[in-house]
Amino acid sequence: MTAGPGRAAGLRVQGLRKSFGDTVVLDGVDLDVPDGITAVLGASGCGKTTLLRLVAGFLEPDGGTITIGDRMVAGGGRPVPARRRRVGYVPQEGALFPHLDVSANVAFGLARGERRSARVREVLDLVELPSSVAHRQPHELSGGQQQRVALARALAPQPGLVLLDEPFSSLDAGLREDTGRAVARALRASGSTAVLVTHDQGEALSLADQVAVMAAGRFLQISPPGEIYLRPASPEVAAFVGHATQLRGTAGGRTARCDLGELGLLADASGPVLIVVRPEQVNVIPDRSSGAGGADGADGVRAEVLDVSYFGHDATLRARIHDRDTVVISRVPAGGVPAPGTSVCLRVSGEVLAFPLEGPR
Numbered sequence: 001m002t003a004g005p006g007r008a009a010g011l012r013v014q015g016l017r018k019s020f021g022d023t024v025v026l027d028g029v030d031l032d033v034p035d036g037i038t039a040v041l042g043a044s045g046c047g048k049t050t051l052l053r054l055v056a057g058f059l060e061p062d063g064g065t066i067t068i069g070d071r072m073v074a075g076g077g078r079p080v081p082a083r084r085r086r087v088g089y090v091p092q093e094g095a096l097f098p099h100l101d102v103s104a105n106v107a108f109g110l111a112r113g114e115r116r117s118a119r120v121r122e123v124l125d126l127v128e129l130p131s132s133v134a135h136r137q138p139h140e141l142s143g144g145q146q147q148r149v150a151l152a153r154a155l156a157p158q159p160g161l162v163l164l165d166e167p168f169s170s171l172d173a174g175l176r177e178d179t180g181r182a183v184a185r186a187l188r189a190s191g192s193t194a195v196l197v198t199h200d201q202g203e204a205l206s207l208a209d210q211v212a213v214m215a216a217g218r219f220l221q222i223s224p225p226g227e228i229y230l231r232p233a234s235p236e237v238a239a240f241v242g243h244a245t246q247l248r249g250t251a252g253g254r255t256a257r258c259d260l261g262e263l264g265l266l267a268d269a270s271g272p273v274l275i276v277v278r279p280e281q282v283n284v285i286p287d288r289s290s291g292a293g294g295a296d297g298a299d300g301v302r303a304e305v306l307d308v309s310y311f312g313h314d315a316t317l318r319a320r321i322h323d324r325d326t327v328v329i330s331r332v333p334a335g336g337v338p339a340p341g342t343s344v345c346l347r348v349s350g351e352v353l354a355f356p357l358e359g360p361r
C-alpha cells in the first residue's frame with residue numbers, strides 16, 4: 001500500500017470517534033478499504049458524510065486513527081492537512097465552479113505546465129466525456145455530465161484515494177444508473193481506491209467490490225455485495241439491504257418450522273429463531289384447494305394477496321397467511337400477477353437464513 005503518484009492507496013480507519021456537542025456521530029468505527037470500490041451504505045444521518053470529511057481532513061477526529069496508504073494522516077500526532085492527503089473528493093452536487101468552463105474546472109488542482117491540457121483531455125476521456133464539452137460552462141451540461149466532470153476534477157491530480165459523497169443523489173433513476181456505471185468504470189480504469197457513500201442499496205450492491213453497512217455511527221457488516229445480500233450478518237442488515245420477510249420459527253438441525261411451513265436452513269440452528277426469507281424465494285401459485293383452512297403441503301401455505309407493486313419487468317406483492325397475522329413479501333414475474341383479494345398458495349424455494357433468538361417470545 002504505497003502512495004506514490006497515480007498509485008492506489010488503501011485506507012484504514014481504526015477506533016474513529018467523532019461527536020458534535022452531545023451528539024455522538026461515530027462511535028469507534030473500524031474500516032479497511034483495500035483496492036477497488038467500497039460503498040458505505042447507511043440511512044440518512046448515520047454518519048457517512050462525517051466519516052468522509054474526517055478521512056479527507058476537513059474535520060478532526062476526537063479519537064482513533066486514519067491511515068491512507070502507509071501514512072497515518074490523523075490520530076498519530078499532528079494531523080496531515082487535507083491538501084497533502086492525496087485524496088480526491090466528489091461532493092453531492094453543485095460541486096463545479098460555475099464561472100469556469102469544464103476544462104478549467106478539471107484543471108483546477110493541476111500545476112501549470114505543458115502536461116496540464118493533455119491531462120485534462122486524458123481524464124475527460126477516462127470519464128467518457130467527449131472533448132467537445134471542454135469549453136462548455138457547467139450550466140450547459142446535464143446533471144450526469146456535471147457529476148462526471150466533478151469526478152474528472154477529483155481524478156486529475158492522480159489521488160491515491162477518491163471519496164464520493166452520494167454523487168448521484170440529484171440524478172433521476174435512468175441517468176443515475178448510467179452515470180454510476182460510467183463513474184465505476186472510470187475509477188477502476190484510473191486505478192484509484194474509492195469510497196462511495198450512498199443510501200441506495202442498489203447502487204452499493206451493483207457498483208462496489210465491498211459494501212460496508214453503517215447504522216448509528218457503527219459498521220454492522222463489511223463484505224462483498226453477494227455476501228451482504230445472501231449472508232447478512234444480522235436481521236438488521238437483512239432488513240436494510242433488500243426486502244425480506246422476517247418471521248419467528250423453531251429450528252432443529254437444517255430445518256425450521258414457521259408460518260410458511262417447514263423450511264430448509266442454510267446453516268444448522270436449534271430452538272427459537274428469526275427466519276429471513278427473500279421475496280424471490282417465495283413462489284406464488286394458484287390456490288387449488290376449496291374452503292377455509294391453511295394448506296401446508298406440496299402446494300404451500302394459503303394466503304390472501306393484500307397489495308401489488310407493479311414494476312414492469314416484475315412485481316412485488318404482499319400476502320397475509322390465512323388465519324395468521326404474518327405478511328409475506330414475494331417477487332413475481334410481470335405476467336399473471338394475482339389481484340389483491342385473490343387466495344393463493346405460497347411456497348418457499350431454496351434454503352433460508354435463521355438467526356437464533358434468545359428464548360421463546
Ligand SMILES: Nc1ncnc2c1ncn2[C@@H]1O[C@H](COP(=O)(O)OP(=O)(O)OP(=O)(O)O)[C@@H](O)[C@H]1O
Nearest residue numbers: 020023025042043044045046047048049050051199
Ligand atoms: N458540523 C456539524 N455540527 C453539528 N452536527 C452535525 C454536523 N455535521 C453533522 N452533524 C450531525 O451528525 C449526524 C450525522 O451526519 P452526517 O452528515 O454524517 O450523516 P449522513 O449519514 O451523511 O447523512 P445524509 O445521508 O443525510 O447525508 C447528523 O445527526 C447531523 O445532524
